[in-house]
Amino acid sequence: MARQFSLDVTAEPEVANSLVKMMSFFFGLMLLVGVGVGLAGFVIGHDHIFNNTREVPWGLLISTYAFFAITSTGLCLLAAISHVFGGNKLAPLANRMVWISLITILSGFIVIGMEIESPWRMAIYNVISPNVTSNIWWMGTLYGMALGFILLEFWLILTEHYTLALVLGIFGALAEVAANTCLGGVFATLAARPFWYGAQMPVLFLACAFLSGAAAAIFFTHLAYIIRRRPMEPAVFAGVQAAGKVLLLMIILVAVGIFWRMASFYVGGVSDGRIAADAFFKGPMSISFWGIEVGIGLVAPVLLLILTRMKSLVAMSTAALMSLVGMFVARLNMVTGGQFVPQYLGYDNLPTYLDYTPSGWEWIVVLAGIGFTGVAFLQGERFFGKRFTENEAH
Amino acid sequence: MNIKELEKLTNEGVDHLPLLERRTFLRAGLAITGLFMGGTILSLTSIRNAEAVTGPLPKKTNYPYKPHYTMVMRQNLCVDCELCMEACVRTNNVPSYGWRTKILERTRDIGPKEQETIFMPILCNQCNEPPCVRVCPTVATYKDKTTGIVVMDYKKCIGCKTCMAACPYNARYFNEEIRAVDKCNFCLDTRLTKGKKDPACVEACPADVRVFGDLNDPESEVYKLVHQPETTVWVLRPETGALPNVFYMNVVLDV
Numbered sequence: 001m002a003r004q005f006s007l008d009v010t011a012e013p014e015v016a017n018s019l020v021k022m023m024s025f026f027f028g029l030m031l032l033v034g035v036g037v038g039l040a041g042f043v044i045g046h047d048h049i050f051n052n053t054r055e056v057p058w059g060l061l062i063s064t065y066a067f068f069a070i071t072s073t074g075l076c077l078l079a080a081i082s083h084v085f086g087g088n089k090l091a092p093l094a095n096r097m098v099w100i101s102l103i104t105i106l107s108g109f110i111v112i113g114m115e116i117e118s119p120w121r122m123a124i125y126n127v128i129s130p131n132v133t134s135n136i137w138w139m140g141t142l143y144g145m146a147l148g149f150i151l152l153e154f155w156l157i158l159t160e161h162y163t164l165a166l167v168l169g170i171f172g173a174l175a176e177v178a179a180n181t182c183l184g185g186v187f188a189t190l191a192a193r194p195f196w197y198g199a200q201m202p203v204l205f206l207a208c209a210f211l212s213g214a215a216a217a218i219f220f221t222h223l224a225y226i227i228r229r230r231p232m233e234p235a236v237f238a239g240v241q242a243a244g245k246v247l248l249l250m251i252i253l254v255a256v257g258i259f260w261r262m263a264s265f266y267v268g269g270v271s272d273g274r275i276a277a278d279a280f281f282k283g284p285m286s287i288s289f290w291g292i293e294v295g296i297g298l299v300a301p302v303l304l305l306i307l308t309r310m311k312s313l314v315a316m317s318t319a320a321l322m323s324l325v326g327m328f329v330a331r332l333n334m335v336t337g338g339q340f341v342p343q344y345l346g347y348d349n350l351p352t353y354l355d356y357t358p359s360g361w362e363w364i365v366v367l368a369g370i371g372f373t374g375v376a377f378l379q380g381e382r383f384f385g386k387r388f389t390e391n392e393a394h
Numbered sequence: 395m396n397i398k399e400l401e402k403l404t405n406e407g408v409d410h411l412p413l414l415e416r417r418t419f420l421r422a423g424l425a426i427t428g429l430f431m432g433g434t435i436l437s438l439t440s441i442r443n444a445e446a447v448t449g450p451l452p453k454k455t456n457y458p459y460k461p462h463y464t465m466v467m468r469q470n471l472c473v474d475c476e477l478c479m480e481a482c483v484r485t486n487n488v489p490s491y492g493w494r495t496k497i498l499e500r501t502r503d504i505g506p507k508e509q510e511t512i513f514m515p516i517l518c519n520q521c522n523e524p525p526c527v528r529v530c531p532t533v534a535t536y537k538d539k540t541t542g543i544v545v546m547d548y549k550k551c552i553g554c555k556t557c558m559a560a561c562p563y564n565a566r567y568f569n570e571e572i573r574a575v576d577k578c579n580f581c582l583d584t585r586l587t588k589g590k591k592d593p594a595c596v597e598a599c600p601a602d603v604r605v606f607g608d609l610n611d612p613e614s615e616v617y618k619l620v621h622q623p624e625t626t627v628w629v630l631r632p633e634t635g636a637l638p639n640v641f642y643m644n645v646v647l648d649v
Contacts, residue, residue, distance in 0.1 A: 045570050047491075054492070054567045057555035117553020118573050125532035125550045136556050137531035191634040192525060192562035270633055343564045343631075347498035347514065 005159045012228075012385030020227050020378050027374030031110075034368020037361050038114025046117060049361040053354070056339045060358035061115035063331035064366045066183060067212070068108030068373075069143060070205060070327070073180040074213020075101035076150060078246065080173035083166050089242040092235050093217050095157055096380075096388040098169070100220050101176075101213075102150045103376035105143060107369040114365050135186040142179035146172050158387060180209050193338040194273030198264070204257045211250035212327050215301075217243045218320035222313055224381055224388065232313060236389075244310040244319075248302065251323060255298050272341045279340070279353055285333060293333055297326010332358075459542030461608035463520065463580055463639070465593075466619045466627075470644040471601045472513040474499060481598035485584050492567040494518070494578040495595050515603060517595070518565035518578035519630065519638030520544050526557035526566065534574070542639065543582050548574035562634040580606070609639070619643065 041049050052059045079097040082090035090097075113119050122140070131137050149172035156165035184202030191197050218240050225232045232240070265277035280289035301319035308315040342350040381388065474497050482488060482495050495517035501509045524544050527535055534550035535557055537543070551574035558566045558575060569576040580586065581593035590597075592606040607616035620627055620641050629638045 047568065047570060052555075054558065055564060057558040057568070117551075117555075117568065119552065121550065122532070122552040122554075125534070125552065129532045129534075129550055131528075131530055131533045133528045134531045134556075136529060136554055140531065186529075186556065190525065190529075190560050191636075192560055192631070339559065343562065344498055344516070347500045 005155070007383060010158055010384045010386050012382060012389075015228060015382045015385050017227070017229075020382065024375050024378045027371045027378065030367040030371025031375060032371075034365050034371060035110065035114070037364045038110075038368060041114060041361070041365075042117075046115075049359060050115075051357060051359040051362065053356070055342060055354050056336065056356040058335050058339065059356055060332060060335075060362045061111050061365060063335040064328070064369055065108045065112035065115065066335070067328045067331045068104045068111065068369055069183055070180060070209045070331070071212040071216050071324075072101045072105035072108065072146075073176040073206075074209035074211065075104065075216055076146065076169075076176045076213075077173050077209065078213045078217060078243070080169045083169060089235075089238045090217070090246075092233075092239040093221050093243060096221060096224065097213070097217050098150060098154050098157060099380045099384065099388065100216055100373075100377065101172075102147070102154055103373050103380070104216070105147055105150070106376070107372045108143075109147075110372055111365060111369040114368070135182050135189060139179055139182040139186060142175050142182060146175035146179055149175055158384060176209075177206065180205055187334070187338060190338070192343070194270040195265075195276040195341070196334075196338040197273075198261075200257065200261055204254065204261065207250055207253050207257060208327060208330070210246060211254055211323060214243045214246040214250060215320035215323045215327070218247065218316050219324065220377060222317040222320075223377070224385075227378070227381060237313065240313065240316060241310050244305055244316045247320060247323065248305045248310075251298050251302055255294075258294075258298075272343075272345070275341045275345070275352060276337045280333065280337065284353055285337070288329055288333055292329040293326055296322050297330060298323070301326075457610045458522065459540065460610050461541060462610040463541045463543055463586075464607060464609040464616045464620070465517070465580070465596070465640045466605040466616050467515055467640065467642045468603050468605065468619075468645045469512070469514055469642050470647065472497065472515055472603045473601055474513045475600065477598040477600060478515065478595035478604065481594040482578070485581060485594035486578075488576070489569060489571060492569060492576060494565075494576070514642075515595075516563060516565070516630075517640065518544060518561075519563050519636065519640040520580065521639065522637035523635060525560040525562065525634065525636055529556045529560045531556070535577075538582065541580075541582065541586075543580050544577070545579045545582060546574065546577060548572050548576075551575055562631040562636055563638075616641075 037049070046052070050059065050061070075097045078090060079094040079101065082088055082094045082097075116122060126137065126140060130141075149168050153165050153168035153172055156162070156168060181202045184205035187193070187196035188198060188201035221232075221236065221240055221243075225236075262277055262280070265273040279285040301323045304315050304319040304322075310316055336356050340354045340356055341352070342354055344350060345352065476497060479493065479495055479497065482493075486494060488494055495515065498514045498516060499511060500514075501511050504510050520543050522542070524535075524537065527537060527544060530536075531554065532550045532552055534547050534552070535544060536547070538545050553568065553573060553575070555568065555575065558568070566575050566577045568574075578593075581590070585593060593604075596604045596606040605615050605619060607614035609616055609620065611617055619625075625643055627641050627643045629641055631638075
C-alpha cells in the first residue's frame with residue numbers, strides 16, 4: 001500500500017526529549033567544528049595541520065573513511081539479506097539499518113572529502129577523465145552509486161513502496177559489496193607495500209563489513225530504545241540476538257583472517273612485511289594491536305557474547321561497541337602499518353619505523369564524521385522513527 | 395703424470411717452493427672458499443639488495459618507446475656533492491620541502507674494522523609498469539606515449555595521494571603551491587622538449603655518475619652500459635614488478 005510521504009506518518013516527536021536535544025546539539029557541534037577545521041585545512045594547507053608526510057601520505061582520515069565505509073557496507077548487506085533471504089530474525093532491525101548505512105557512508109564521505117587535497121577537481125575529472133584500472137576510481141564511483149541506491153531505497157521505505165525498495169536494496173547491496181572489495185583492493189594491489197599486498201585483504205574487508213554492520217545494528221537499535229526509555233519488543237530483541245550471532249561468527253572469521261595474515265609475514269616474502277608485523281607483535285604498535293584491535297575488538301566481545309549467552313541486551317550492546325572501537329583502531333593500524341617501514345630502510349640512518357601520530361586537527365575532523373552519524377541517528381529517530389520501530393517486516 | 399712414478403720421487407718439502415706457486419695455490423683456495431662464502435654473504439644482506447643483484451634485465455622487446463629514455467647510475471662514482479639536486483631544484487622549481495632527486499647514503503662493513511660509504515642517487519624510475527599510473531583515478535599521471543616518461547597533468551590531480559602510496563621508490567611528493575603531486579619527469583618539459591639532450595641532473599654531475607639516453611638505440615651509451623658483458627646491472631625493488639628504467643652499476647676503478 002503506497003502512500004505519499006508525510007512526516008506526520010513517520011515522525012515520533014516524543015523522541016525529541018531533552019536528552020536527545022542536548023545530544024543532538026553536542027553531535028551537531030562536533031560536526032560543525034570538524035567541518036570548520038577541514039575547510040580551514042584547504043586554505044591553510046593540509047601539510048600544516050595534518051601529520052601526514054611524503055613517506056606516510058595516508059593516516060587517520062583515510063582509516064576513518066574506511067571504517068565508516070566498511071560499516072555502511074555491512075549494514076546495507078545485512079539489511080538486504082534479511083529482506084531477500086528471509087528465514088532470519090533480522091527483519092525488525094532492517095529499516096533502521098538502511099538509515100544507519102546511509103548516514104555512515106555520508107560520514108565517510110565527509111571525512112575523506114576533507115582529506116583529499118582538491119575534491120572539486122575530483123567532481124570534474126572523475127567524470128571526464130576516468131581511469132578504469134584505478135581502485136580509487138571504482139571505489140569512489142561504486143560508493144557514490146551505492147549512496148544513490150540507498151537514498152532511493154530509504155525514500156521508498158518511507159513512502160511504503162516496499163517491493164521497489166527491496167529491488168533498490170539489492171542494487172545498493174551489490175554496489176556496496178563491489179565498492180567494499182575495491183576499497184580492499186586499493187591496499188591489496190600495492191606491491192610497493194608488502195604489509196598490504198596480497199589477495200586476502202579484500203575478503204578480510206568484506207568480513208569486517210559484516211562484523212561492523214552487525215555490531216552497528218545491535219548498538220544503534222539499543223540506543224534507539226534507550227532514548228525512547230522503553231523496553232525492547234520481543235521480536236526486536238530476537239533480531240538483536242540474531243545480529244549478535246552474526247557478530248560472533250564474523251569476529252571468529254576475522255580473527256582467523258588476522259592470524260594467517262600476520263603469520264604469513266614470518267614464513268617468507270619481502271622483509272618489510274615482517275618488519276611491519278614486528279611492530280604490532282612486539283614493537284611500538286603492540287598496545288594498539290594486542291590491547292585494542294585484538295583485546296577490546298575481538299577477544300572481549302567474544303567472551304561477553306558467549307558468557308552471557310546473548311540474553312543480556314546491555315552485554316550485547318557493550319560487545320558491539322567494543323568491536324566497533326576495535327574495528328576503528330584496526331583500520332588505523334592497517335593504514336599506518338603499510339607505510340611506516342621506510343622504503344629505503346638502511347640508508348640515511350632512517351628509523352625502523354617512521355613516526356606517524358595523528359594530529360589533534362585530524363581527530364577533530366574525525367569527530368565531524370562521528371558527529372554527523374550521531375546527529376543524523378538521533379534526528380532520524382525523531383523524524384522517521386515510526387518506520388524503524390514498526391515490527392511488520394516488509 | 396703416472397702416479398707410480400710420482401711415488402718413487404723424494405719429497406721436496408715446502409721449504410723451497412717458489413713464491414709464485416704458493417700464491418697460485420692460495421688464490422685457488424680463496425677462489426673456492428670465496429665462492430662458498432659468497433652464498434653466505436649474500437644471504438646475510440637484506441632481501442632488498444639480494445633481490446636487486448639478481449633482478450632480471452629487460453630484453454630488447456621490453457623497450458617499447460622510441461626514444462626509450464633511461465638513466466644509468468654508475469653508483470660508485472658518486473661523491474655526494476649534490477650538484478644534481480641543486481640543478482634539479484633550479485630547473486624544475488622544486489620547493490624547499492620537496493625533492494625530485496636525492497642522494498641516499500649508507501655505510502657497509504668491508505672488514506673487521508673497515509667500512510665503506512655508499513652513495514645512491516635516486517629519482518623516479520619511469521617504470522614500464524608504473525603502479526602510480528595504474529592507481530590514479532583521474533589519469534592525472536600517465537606514460538608519455540613517445541618517450542615512456544611518467545608525467546603529470548597537474549590540473550587533474552585531486553590529491554588523493556594513492557600514487558605516493560603506490561610508488562615503490564618514494565619518488566612523489568605533494569606540491570602545495572600547485573595543489574598537485576609532483577615528480578621527476580627527466581626534465582621533459584623544462585629541457586628535453588626545448589632541445590636539450592639530457593636532464594639537468596645529468597648535465598650538472600661532475601663525476602659522470604648519471605648517464606642518460608635512449609635504450610632503444612644500440613649506439614647510445616646507456617645501451618652499451620646496460621648490455622656490457624661481465625657487468626652486474628641492477629634495478630631497485632624488482633620484486634614489485636614495476637619494471638623500472640633506472641639502472642644501477644658499479645664501474646671498475648683504476649686505483
